[in-house]
Amino acid sequence: MLQRILPIMLRSLGAFFASVATLAAQSYSPMYNPQSTNAQSWVCIDQYGQRIPYAYFYFYTGTYLNTNAHFHDDPSHPWSSATCTTTSSYQCLSATDVYAGPDGVFSLQINTTLIGQAEVLVITCSSGGGSVSGALNYAVGYNDLVYNDDPNVYVKIGGTDTGANTGHGSTAYNRYMQNTPSWQIWYATLDYLAAHPEISKVCLNDQALQYGGKFDSCALGGCPNPPYPNPVRPWISPHESHDRGTAADVAGIGSGQCANYGGSGVNVAEFIDRCVDHGAVRANSISEGNHAHCQFGDINAWPH
Amino acid sequence: MSQLAVEAAVTSSTTDEQFVDVLHQSSLLQRGLTILYRTTQWLTMLLVAAAGSVSALAQQPARLVMSPVPIWNDTAPPTEPGAFFDPGQNQLVIMVPKPDETNAVPVRYDIPNAARASVDVTVQSLPGKLRFTYTLTDEPLARQPSKRFRLLLPSHDAGLTSSSNGWQFETEATALPDRSATVRGGTMRFISWRNPGTTDAKASRVILTIDSTYLPGFADTFLEGQVKNPLTADIVATLPGAIAQAARQFLEPAFGSTPQTVLAPMFPPDVSKSVIAANYHFGISVLQRGGRIRQDSAYARQLLDNLQAFLTAITPLAAPTLPTTAPTTALEQTIQQALSFCFK
Numbered sequence: 001m002l003q004r005i006l007p008i009m010l011r012s013l014g015a016f017f018a019s020v021a022t023l024a025a026q027s028y029s030p031m032y033n034p035q036s037t038n039a040q041s042w043v044c045i046d047q048y049g050q051r052i053p054y055a056y057f058y059f060y061t062g063t064y065l066n067t068n069a070h071f072h073d074d075p076s077h078p079w080s081s082a083t084c085t086t087t088s089s090y091q092c093l094s095a096t097d098v099y100a101g102p103d104g105v106f107s108l109q110i111n112t113t114l115i116g117q118a119e120v121l122v123i124t125c126s127s128g129g130g131s132v133s134g135a136l137n138y139a140v141g142y143n144d145l146v147y148n149d150d151p152n153v154y155v156k157i158g159g160t161d162t163g164a165n166t167g168h169g170s171t172a173y174n175r176y177m178q179n180t181p182s183w184q185i186w187y188a189t190l191d192y193l194a195a196h197p198e199i200s201k202v203c204l205n206d207q208a209l210q211y212g213g214k215f216d217s218c219a220l221g222g223c224p225n226p227p228y229p230n231p232v233r234p235w236i237s238p239h240e241s242h243d244r245g246t247a248a249d250v251a252g253i254g255s256g257q258c259a260n261y262g263g264s265g266v267n268v269a270e271f272i273d274r275c276v277d278h279g280a281v282r283a284n285s286i287s288e289g290n291h292a293h294c295q296f297g298d299i300n301a302w303p304h
Numbered sequence: 305m306s307q308l309a310v311e312a313a314v315t316s317s318t319t320d321e322q323f324v325d326v327l328h329q330s331s332l333l334q335r336g337l338t339i340l341y342r343t344t345q346w347l348t349m350l351l352v353a354a355a356g357s358v359s360a361l362a363q364q365p366a367r368l369v370m371s372p373v374p375i376w377n378d379t380a381p382p383t384e385p386g387a388f389f390d391p392g393q394n395q396l397v398i399m400v401p402k403p404d405e406t407n408a409v410p411v412r413y414d415i416p417n418a419a420r421a422s423v424d425v426t427v428q429s430l431p432g433k434l435r436f437t438y439t440l441t442d443e444p445l446a447r448q449p450s451k452r453f454r455l456l457l458p459s460h461d462a463g464l465t466s467s468s469n470g471w472q473f474e475t476e477a478t479a480l481p482d483r484s485a486t487v488r489g490g491t492m493r494f495i496s497w498r499n500p501g502t503t504d505a506k507a508s509r510v511i512l513t514i515d516s517t518y519l520p521g522f523a524d525t526f527l528e529g530q531v532k533n534p535l536t537a538d539i540v541a542t543l544p545g546a547i548a549q550a551a552r553q554f555l556e557p558a559f560g561s562t563p564q565t566v567l568a569p570m571f572p573p574d575v576s577k578s579v580i581a582a583n584y585h586f587g588i589s590v591l592q593r594g595g596r597i598r599q600d601s602a603y604a605r606q607l608l609d610n611l612q613a614f615l616t617a618i619t620p621l622a623a624p625t626l627p628t629t630a631p632t633t634a635l636e637q638t639i640q641q642a643l644s645f646c647f648k
Contacts, residue, residue, distance in 0.1 A: 026484070029563070030558045044365050046363040046364055047363075052363050065585070065589070066585045066616075069582070071616050123368060127364070144479070146482070146489045146491065160578075160620045
């Protein structure tokens with residue numbers, strides 16, 4: 001466990017980080033899907049450009065804090081594991097150290113979690129003469145979620161700037177959707193507003209985080225107790241239906257946060273009908289008390 | 305130098321400290337057993353190596369190579385259809401199935417991810433805009449000369465202009481989402497400069513500039529080397545399904561070129577300060593991880609602490625506090641200057 005905590009704390013490991021890692025400020029590439037297995041092969045090359053047979057490798061993974069709008073952290077913070085595989089390796093001594101085969105190659109797989117975030121694989125090769133280290137930066141999530149807001153018809157709520165701190169920052173961070181659903185809910189909104197000329201804007205709340213993945217909206221608390229035994233629920237559901245950028249919440253009549261920021265609550269049942277008119281899945285588009293939850297995708301189509 | 309997504313430099317000889325790090329999660333007994341086990345394994349390996357070649361004993365690790373597909377084995381070449389990476393030639397080897405069901409035959413494509421260059425960045429304030437200047441110099445040991453330098457930037461920066469001393473400027477739309485601004489449906493685009501030359505001459509102090517009204521933030525760059533027979537999307541489209549899927553990974557920027565992080569025009573002036581702060585927290589963490597900023601940098605430590613405090617504040621703050629510790633390196637000074645443009 002400590003080994004996995006070290007990188008998250010970004011503590012100095014002295015000469016271990018004398019190497020130069022690859023860099024990706026926005027983590028676009030590579031981006032691995034949540035809960036996926038990703039094979040890699042590694043080889044250690046010597047000063048003459050030759051492979052080093054039976055080289056010894058060890059490796060571990062870590063995560064970059066505050067990525068994908070997870071502005072919260074705690075000891076239960078999960079991230080991907082990397083595991084030695086015998087596809088190419090001579091021998092896996094453990095999950096995280098290994099001897100390469102006679103051709104100098106060893107294999108591992110990165111097993112991602114449900115958490116969208118930027119991560120790193122740190123790896124060191126050793127042989128009799130010394131060692132060399134490197135790092136592979138990657139991300140977990142989806143590369144198809146775009147920012148979705150139209151200030152002409154939406155009021156943004158659900159972030160620190162509207163008095164709701166879920167551990168995910170301002171309202172700028174909770175509104176990423178796949179392109180098609182972003183238009184579907186927009187047309188549903190236009191239809192609703194056309195039927196209600198007394199209001200001009202509805203309040204759109206949680207869609208998905210930037211990379212998608214687990215939108216742990218109870219990371220800092222705020223979940224009802226009961227039904228949840230622990231109202232503080234970082235890194236887990238509820239909100240699994242917001243993991244893929246196919247859903248959005250629309251505040252209902254009586255929402256104080258909505259009214260305070262210039263929007264109007266909707267008739268929840270009626271708004272859901274408008275969502276369904278534009279492609280939302282009826283069975284998964286539900287009233288959640290103070291808001292309408294419109295779901296435009298099959299919630300069994302992604303891991304959550 | 306190194307390949308694919310990994311760059312590495314030789315460290316000092318393996319130290320006990322490094323092994324201790326591996327063993328943190330073991331009990332004392334497990335540690336003893338593991339050390340004994342490893343010692344035995346090492347002896348076995350050394351004997352194998354010694355039996356094979358005396359010169360092998362002098363081998364020292366110089367670089368790591370990672371491949372998302374299996375690595376080609378020269379001494380026992382695969383005969384089944386598939387996609388393999390040959391680190392010696394820096395090529396993707398496609399074993400193409402033959403209709404007559406005899407052994408598959410290899411077809412090779414160059415992967416332009418063996419270019420390595422230093423990219424120095426300055427950010428200068430001009431009337432109404434900022435000038436970003438990139439000075440690109442190939443590393444002496446780079447195995448490919450630089451051919452194209454790409455920056456992934458928001459596509460909505462309509463006022464961006466560019467110049468260079470000889471390299472051709474291009475833009476390319478992408479479907480990648482823009483996470484740096486609050487622009488509805490915003491996407492990123494590649495802006496790039498291409499070396500018009502076809503020789504193997506290394507790039508030396510190539511000056512590339514961008515003028516923009518956007519504020520500086522950390523951006524992805526991807527450097528491509530000059531190759532004779534590159535893998536292309538058209539070629540991949542002709543391959544059988546599973547092989548195409550494997551080969552396609554080398555069209556991804558992370559595997560088909562050499563990534564770096566640099567400061568670039570990322571943020572419209574009205575963007576949320578928290579978006580900027582999150583970008584800097586990540587960018588600086590990555591630079592530290594990669595050794596471009598020292599792990600023990602007092603400046604970086606204070607800056608990360610300040611950004612963290614800003615990002616996690618229960619009551620939103622107006623802006624992050626800039627470090628009072630002075631930057632000590634040219635890169636840190638450039639970062640400090642960029643921050644002052646963002647949070648002034």
